[in-house]
Amino acid sequence: MSLKQVSTTAAISLVAGLTTATVGLTGSAARADSAAALPLSHYSHMLVDAAHRHIFFSQGAGSTGIVVTDLAGTPVATIEGERGATGLALSGDGATLYAALADGDAVAAIDTATLTESTRYPTGTGSAPASVAVADGKVWYGYKADGSEGIGSVDPSATDPAATPQPSMSYWSTAPLLATGGGVLAAEEPQQSLSHVATFDVSSGTASAKADTLVHGGTATGFQVTGDGATVLLAGPQQLAAHAYRTADLAASAPSGYRPARQGVDVRRQAE
Numbered sequence: 578m579s580l581k582q583v584s585t586t587a588a589i590s591l592v593a594g595l596t597t598a599t600v601g602l603t604g605s606a607a608r609a610d611s612a613a614a615l616p617l618s619h620y621s622h623m624l625v626d627a628a629h630r631h632i633f634f635s636q637g638a639g640s641t642g643i644v645v646t647d648l649a650g651t652p653v654a655t656i657e658g659e660r661g662a663t664g665l666a667l668s669g670d671g672a673t674l675y676a677a678l679a680d681g682d683a684v685a686a687i688d689t690a691t692l693t694e695s696t697r698y699p700t701g702t703g704s705a706p707a708s709v710a711v712a713d714g715k716v717w718y719g720y721k722a723d724g725s726e727g728i729g730s731v732d733p734s735a736t737d738p739a740a741t742p743q744p745s746m747s748y749w750s751t752a753p754l755l756a757t758g759g760g761v762l763a764a765e766e767p768q769q770s771l772s773h774v775a776t777f778d779v780s781s782g783t784a785s786a787k788a789d790t791l792v793h794g795g796t797a798t799g800f801q802v803t804g805d806g807a808t809v810l811l812a813g814p815q816q817l818a819a820h821a822y823r824t825a826d827l828a829a830s831a832p833s834g835y836r837p838a839r840q841g842v843d844v845r846r847q848a849e
Contacts, residue, residue: 624665635662638679664708677706698740710755712779721752747775759806767796776824788827
């Protein structure tokens with residue numbers, strides 16, 4: 578999908594609307610009344626770094642750079658050489674931006690102060706990592722590779738850090754979308770009108786399975802775990818509201834969903 582303009586207001590609204598995962602913008606969302614022209618060929622993922630007053634935009638497969646703007650939407654830099662940058666995540670201290678490089682078969686670590694890449698973790702030929710999340714100092718990534726799709730991890734604090742597949746973390750038919758919160762890692766992939774979701778306790782640094790099942794959701798465009806690790810929120814174009822599930826067993830939470838306001842700026846409770 579080609580995208581020439583993105584409304585800064587809409588972009589910040591997306592963050593408030595739980596869309597830190599891969600999101601596509603079309604129609605009026607891409608051309609609002611107050612629009613700032615951005616040098617984007619495509620749009621894949623957006624992440625706000627409030628501490629450094631930056632917004633990062635990745636452009637997905639076929640792209641070569643991550644676009645950086647200030648909080649007003651004015652472009653300030655393009656981080657070049659990030660081939661196929663897709664999923665984005667910040668380290669716990671905000672000092673590092675991690676980017677899943679779908680065309681680079683790696684996870685890149687970028688210094689958020691200098692906006693330059695500091696290191697790169699190869700994930701294997703043809704692995705095409707598409708998502709990335711950070712929990713308790715460890716970096717998790719979702720990848721796909723000829724029938725061995727799954728989740729891998731990197732410990733940047735290790736003496737010799739390396740990206741390592743974790744084949745025991747459920748079965749996936751495509752690179753899963755990842756989210757973390759409160760020591761919990763959640764993963765999702767679409768299954769027609771449903772979503773395959775699994776949750777893991779990663780507070781110890783080693784993943785321990787909590788739940789794994791199909792839930793309502795379809796193709797997720799918004800996927801997050803709450804800060805306390807108790808609830809996973811999933812939004813998809815097939816759904817009128819973001820659905821809420823307990824991470825412990827993936828049963829419907831209470832309230833069961835959140836409906837965005839008309840302008841997409843706030844998220845309101847959906848009656849059960």
